[in-house]
Amino acid sequence: MMEPFFIRALLAGLGLGIIAAPLGCLVVWRRMSYFGSTVAHAGLLGVALGLLLDMDLTLGVILVSLAIGGLLVVMQRQRMLPVDSLLGILSHAALAAGLVAAAKLSGQRLDLMGYLFGDIFAITNTDLVWIFAGGAVVLAIVGWLWNTLVAVAVHEELAAAEGLDTRRAEAALILILAFTIAIAMKIVGVLLIIAFLIMPAAAARPFATTPEGMVGLAALFGVTGAVGGLFLSNGWDIAGGPSIVLVLSAIAGFSMTRLVFAASR
Amino acid sequence: MSAATHQHVHGHNCGHDHHHHEHNAGPIRVDALLSGRGVSFARGGRTILEHIDIDIGAGEIVTLIGPNGAGKTTLVRVLLGLEKSDSGTIARRADVKIGYVPQRFDRDPAIPVTVERFLALGLPDAGADVPAVLAEVGASRVAGQQLHGLSGGELQRVVLARALLRNSNLLVLDEPVRGVDYVGEAELYGLIGRLRTTRGLGVLLVSHDLHVVMAQSDRVICLNRHVCCSGVPETVSQHPEYARLFGAQAARAFAVYHHAHDHSHDLAGEARPKDPAQGQPK
Known part of the structure; x- marks a missing residue:
């Protein structure tokens, strides 16, 4: 008989695997993985801010994520430094600030390791509501904007010249990325969230011929990774986040091997 | 059509700085699909476009030529709304639908x-x-x-x-023959010409291949940060500024490639069907 905490963990992994799939594909297509991990690193600062200001922690994470996104837009007005350098600055500034804030708050209410590496077995019913209700909102927005998002991913300037609202698509993407990261943080932790987005999508790519096919496969891989990781974690008594990412790595590694061999033939 | 106010060939002295400009393009052509008036654009203190006037009407192929760094792609991007000009106006006819073939895809x-x-x-x-x-x-x-x-x-x-x-109803093609072999290039230009005829499209073409382009275009705009000269291909190719930019040899070589059109041009570069009395085309 499964313990309630294990059932909650399974449900959380299942939900996140599905929510992360379309977003993960978009992150891979738009080359936003570094942006994603920057937003994820800023999540810790968001939690600290939420605790300090005594507001909902998920809201704190979303606010900080959006601030990071806005800051990046402003920083891109200069044309001397490339975007990955800017993200390197933002990402680690946010992580350092988050760690300092966490240290100041530690002993009070902040479980630092839990936020860094996730604690999927500590998922509460409230967290599950966040995952499923929030996830439904994310999926609805993605579904509504899907064609524009794919068109922009295929060729941004073409989409803009044809009159698609690429800025709205961009803004929506950053918003739902921040939102997803906020709800995924408790499950896999800020340091490993981006793996949950990228690995299933990357593993799905060689087997897909359509954008939607890639999303479907990514969802399958994501759910497999989450469930497999949970059993691994429970069996070996290791943290949930790293276990899930390890299983996802194995799936991505298998897929990558296939790609590399296909390329060398 | 404001043919009376539209000069046959506008000429500027290309090689020198300008302190004074003559602007005789007049108000925006009401029939034009896409127009720019006095479009200027600078980046990093460097002037890339200076007081550009341009119109593309339905059913005409307008070609932008000019040396590397002349601002051809920038002008296209400004006209498409992908970049914002520092001054000047861009007007689109209300029903215009742009099809864009970018330089790099x-x-x-x-x-x-x-x-x-x-x-x-x-x-x-x-x-x-x-x-x-x-x-x-x-x-x-x-x-x-x-x-x-x-x-x-x-x-x-x-x-x-x-x-x-x-x-x-308006195709914008920025050097569409990049990465295409010579045969494919001729075929592609042929296709663009046919689409213009069958669908009545306006076409804005960027190119530096003078020969094929001159034969296909209704009007040519020779750009070097500003409009050096513009008009029908025959006259642009004889313009001193054209020879200065592309060399006298290129200008002469064009004459060899010149071939029969199935239409002729009025003075403003508007295409009109060839008079059957003038004999069989081609």
Whole structure:
């Protein structure tokens, strides 16, 4: 008989695997993985801010994520430094600030390791509501904007010249990325969230011929990774986040091997 | 048509700085699909475009030529709204639908997408018309293929088909023959010319291949940060500024390539059918 905490963990992994799939594909297509991990690193600062200001922690994470996104837009007005350098600055500034804030708050209410590496077995019913209700909102927005998002991913300037609202698509993407990261943080932790987005999508790519096919496969891989990781974690008594990412790595590694061999033939 | 106010050839002294400009393009042509007036653009303290006037009307092929760094691509991007000009106005006719074939079309192999899907992307129910437009550009063969696997020439046709599927009435092509071999190049220009005729499209073409372009265009605008000279190909090719920019040899070589059109031009460069009394075309 499964313990309630294990059932909650399974449900959380299942939900996140599905929510992360379309977003993960978009992150891979738009080359936003570094942006994603920057937003994820800023999540810790968001939690600290939420605790300090005594507001909902998920809201704190979303606010900080959006601030990071806005800051990046402003920083891109200069044309001397490339975007990955800017993200390197933002990402680690946010992580350092988050760690300092966490240290100041530690002993009070902040479980630092839990936020860094996730604690999927500590998922509460409230967290599950966040995952499923929030996830439904994310999926609805993605579904509504899907064609524009794919068109922009295929060729941004073409989409803009044809009159698609690429800025709205961009803004929506950053918003739902921040939102997803906020709800995924408790499950896999800020340091490993981006793996949950990228690995299933990357593993799905060689087997897909359509954008939607890639999303479907990514969802399958994501759910497999989450469930497999949970059993691994429970069996070996290791943290949930790293276990899930390890299983996802194995799936991505298998897929990558296939790609590399296909390329060398 | 404001032919009376539209000068045959506008000329500037290309090689020198300008402190004074003559602007006689007048108000925006009401029949034009896309117009720019006094468009200026600078970046990093460097002037890239200076007081450009341009009109593209329905059914005419306007070609931008000019040396590297002349601002051709920048002008196209400003006209498309992808860059904002520092001054000047861009006017689009209310019903204009732009089909854009960019200079570089970097395909991302990370996105699995077939040609058919790419064409229909962003259109609610385009599926049924896809085979027809692919046939029109001669690319039916690649319908089911992955976009990232196409050759340069196939890709250009597919991007063109995408514009047609959207019922574009203005095609903007920025050096469309890049990465296309010589035969493919001639075919592509031939196709653009046919689409202009069959669909009555306006076409803005950027090129530095003088020969093919001069033979295909209704009007040529010679750009070197400002409009050096503009008009029908025959006159532009004899303009001293054209010879200065491209060398006397290029100007002479053009005369050899000059071939019979199936139409002639009035003084403003407007195409009109060839008078049958003048004999068989070609």
